[in-house]
Amino acid sequence: MTAPVVQLVGVGRTFDSTPPVEALRPTNLVIEAGDYAAIVGPSGSGKSTLLHILGLLDAPSCGSYYLDGLDTSGLSEAERAGVRGSKIGFVFQSFHLLGHRNTVENVALAELYNTGSRSDRTERAIEALRQVGLGHRLDAFPTTLSGGERQRVAVARALVGQPSLVLADEPTGNLDSVTTEAVLEMFQSLHEGGITLAVITHDNEVAARAERQLYIKDGMLSE
Amino acid sequence: MAADRPELDVRSSRLSFRDLFSETTISLTARPARTLLTALGTILGVAALVATLGLARTAGNQIVSRFDELTATQVVIKPETQNQGRENQVSAIPFDAEDRLTRLNGVVAAGTTSDVETGGQFVRSVPVNDPLGQNEFQIPVIAASAGLFDATRAEIRTGRFFDSGHDERSDPVAVLGPGAANRLNITQTGNAPAIFIGDEALVVIGILENVQRDSALLNAVIIPNGVARDRFGLKAPSEVLVDVNVGAAELIGSQAAIALAPNNPESLRVQVPPSPTRAQSSVRSDVNSLFLVLGGISLIVGAIGIANVTLVSVLERTTEIGLRRALGATRRHIATQFLTESAALGTIAGLIGTSLGILTTVAVSATRDWTPVLNPLLPLVAPILGTVIGLVAGTYPAWKASNLEPISALRGSE
Numbered sequence: 001m002t003a004p005v006v007q008l009v010g011v012g013r014t015f016d017s018t019p020p021v022e023a024l025r026p027t028n029l030v031i032e033a034g035d036y037a038a039i040v041g042p043s044g045s046g047k048s049t050l051l052h053i054l055g056l057l058d059a060p061s062c063g064s065y066y067l068d069g070l071d072t073s074g075l076s077e078a079e080r081a082g083v084r085g086s087k088i089g090f091v092f093q094s095f096h097l098l099g100h101r102n103t104v105e106n107v108a109l110a111e112l113y114n115t116g117s118r119s120d121r122t123e124r125a126i127e128a129l130r131q132v133g134l135g136h137r138l139d140a141f142p143t144t145l146s147g148g149e150r151q152r153v154a155v156a157r158a159l160v161g162q163p164s165l166v167l168a169d170e171p172t173g174n175l176d177s178v179t180t181e182a183v184l185e186m187f188q189s190l191h192e193g194g195i196t197l198a199v200i201t202h203d204n205e206v207a208a209r210a211e212r213q214l215y216i217k218d219g220m221l222s223e
Numbered sequence: 224m225a226a227d228r229p230e231l232d233v234r235s236s237r238l239s240f241r242d243l244f245s246e247t248t249i250s251l252t253a254r255p256a257r258t259l260l261t262a263l264g265t266i267l268g269v270a271a272l273v274a275t276l277g278l279a280r281t282a283g284n285q286i287v288s289r290f291d292e293l294t295a296t297q298v299v300i301k302p303e304t305q306n307q308g309r310e311n312q313v314s315a316i317p318f319d320a321e322d323r324l325t326r327l328n329g330v331v332a333a334g335t336t337s338d339v340e341t342g343g344q345f346v347r348s349v350p351v352n353d354p355l356g357q358n359e360f361q362i363p364v365i366a367a368s369a370g371l372f373d374a375t376r377a378e379i380r381t382g383r384f385f386d387s388g389h390d391e392r393s394d395p396v397a398v399l400g401p402g403a404a405n406r407l408n409i410t411q412t413g414n415a416p417a418i419f420i421g422d423e424a425l426v427v428i429g430i431l432e433n434v435q436r437d438s439a440l441l442n443a444v445i446i447p448n449g450v451a452r453d454r455f456g457l458k459a460p461s462e463v464l465v466d467v468n469v470g471a472a473e474l475i476g477s478q479a480a481i482a483l484a485p486n487n488p489e490s491l492r493v494q495v496p497p498s499p500t501r502a503q504s505s506v507r508s509d510v511n512s513l514f515l516v517l518g519g520i521s522l523i524v525g526a527i528g529i530a531n532v533t534l535v536s537v538l539e540r541t542t543e544i545g546l547r548r549a550l551g552a553t554r555r556h557i558a559t560q561f562l563t564e565s566a567a568l569g570t571i572a573g574l575i576g577t578s579l580g581i582l583t584t585v586a587v588s589a590t591r592d593w594t595p596v597l598n599p600l601l602p603l604v605a606p607i608l609g610t611v612i613g614l615v616a617g618t619y620p621a622w623k624a625s626n627l628e629p630i631s632a633l634r635g636s637e
Contacts, residue, residue, distance in 0.1 A: 057549065057629050078553045082236035085551015092633055096546045100253035112246070113236040113551035157550075169633075 003069025005164050005196045006031035011063035013049050023049040025219045026063055036191040038210035039200045046219040051200045055167050056084040068164050085114045089158030093170035095150045097142040104138050107157045114161060128160040148179035168199040172206055184209050236551040247563045261532040264525030265572035265612055272518035273580025273605050277597045281588050284596045294496040298465040298475050301492050315490040316460045316483055318448055321370040323482045329471030334371025335460030339364040339451050344421030346444055348407045362403050364420060365443040366451030374466045375434040382412030382429030385447050393449035397425040402442035404430045423454050437464060472496050529616035533565050537624045544624055545632025558625035565617025566610050573609015577602050
């Protein structure tokens with residue numbers, strides 16, 4: 001049996017302040033390959049903390065996080081950054097596209113810090129853009145794209161390194177209902193294509209489209 | 224179920240040099256006007272510095288080359304003052320000084336000059352009975368050897384110089400300085416005009432136009448040594464003027480006294496021009512210091528400018544930094560990127576500034592008919608100065624950027 005993509009064993013996060021804030025209580029979580037999971041919770045519930053730990057942007061205060069069976073707790077910062085770059089693709093609420101670069105360059109940026117060969121980086125970026133249905137807007141700049149198209153560029157950027165896990169942080173927060181629907185359909189098709197997805201959201205409708213729903217409240221995760 | 228840590232699967236993130244280079248290029252060219260304005264302070268600072276050094280050197284060289292024309296090729300030999308005071312002591316300069324010195328390698332021309340004691344006698348031209356006009360003058364009389372005209376680089380207006388033949392035969396001839404000729408009302412020599420020093424008659428054979436050395440000749444009646452010796456009791460020349468090749472002054476200075484007075488070279492005082500290097504360095508240090516301070520100040524201002532704008536740009540690019548961290552960049556990668564950008568900016572500013580500084584130097588030199596002179600190291604070192612400024616200025620912003628939390632950076636625009 002292959003290791004699950006994500007396995008949290010007693011992972012908690014406490015912030016050193018006075019008094020200390022326990023943002024995430026010790027939690028166990030398993031996300032298998034191909035899962036489409038939604039993590040739902042109101043703001044301040046600890047879902048951002050969970051996102052940062054899952055995304056290797058923050059290290060847990062206790063417990064162990066296995067990503068693809070790899071214990072991430074003993075990694076140096078450079079190694080953690082390397083794992084983050086190669087195994088995790090992020091989709092952000094505010095897209096975070098660089099304004100002075102066209103869509104291909106924005107997508108190719110995802111492989112800047114990885115070992116992917118430089119020569120066919122552009123080809124892989126174009127491939128990823130085709131995958132999200134933007135093959136016709138390769139030379140466009142973000143300012144000329146609609147909100148939905150921008151989010152698709154962001155998704156393509158998350159997919160280009162063929163990550164083990166795609167983490168989406170409020171992916172529809174800045175979109176109207178029509179585009180939200182389109183992005184959710186895209187997620188659905190990615191899921192059908194075998195991609196492991198974790199969507200963090202406060203929107204129950206978005207969460208309802210996922211295969212699994214996880215609820216987080218006051219730092220407690222429940223399914 | 225927790226698997227053992229598979230070592231091979233962990234690859235540290237890395238940033239290749241080519242990628243760093245292209246990222247830097249994209250960042251700097253994305254907003255060219257802003258890039259240029261950021262670099263402006265450093266451009267001006269480096270330009271001011273280069274122009275200052277270039278112009279100081281050019282001007283210094285100019286002043287020195289003027290020295291060269293007048294004095295660097297001139298050696299003057301006089302008897303020591305203590306000897307002149309003693310009545311029975313004759314000046315150690317022999318009448319054949321000219322012959323002795325022109326034999327030395329490096330001497331172009333040499334000539335003796337002596338003030339002739341006329342005992343207060345007036346000089347007059349052919350008597351004209353003009354009761355209203357003055358026709359007798361107190362004009363200095365100078366005895367010279369024929370080489371003096373070459374040694375002073377004299378130009379003749381009319382007639383000729385006297386030569387060594389006149390000297391040897393004690394021919395009663397004279398050459399007039401233009402001032403003396405004017406006072407004596409002699410304008411041409413074709414009809415062999417005569418002048419009288421006291422009762423001694425002399426034929427004017429030439430009138431000088433100008434001399435480049437020893438301007439006393441311009442207002443004097445110049446007579447050959449032979450005449451001065453026979454008619455006016457000149458015992459010895461009082462001074463030797465030597466025109467030497469460029470660079471030979473020091474050498475001739477050390478040889479002249481021995482050539483003239485082999486038995487007693489200490490009795491002669493040899494004046495050589497100050498060595499060019501010494502003159503040059505003293506001139507340059509005067510001009511430099513003030514402008515170097517100004518250039519340094521503008522460099523500091525330039526560095527503050529780069530630091531400021533880089534810091535602003537770090538704040539502006541907060542989300543970009545967060546994104547890069549999420550995509551696998553380490554703190555070090557972020558710091559490296561910002562440091563590279565500011566260093567590249569500094570280098571470009573240094574290059575532009577150096578070019579401007581050199582252009583300024585050339586332009587100013589052109590308007591003043593100077594020869595631009597530049598230390599060849601300057602165009603190499605100045606751009607590096609820009610790089611250093613960029614590095615120093617970028618250090619704090621880069622550190623600040625690398626310390627941004629990717630989490631808060633990414634949420635910044637929410």
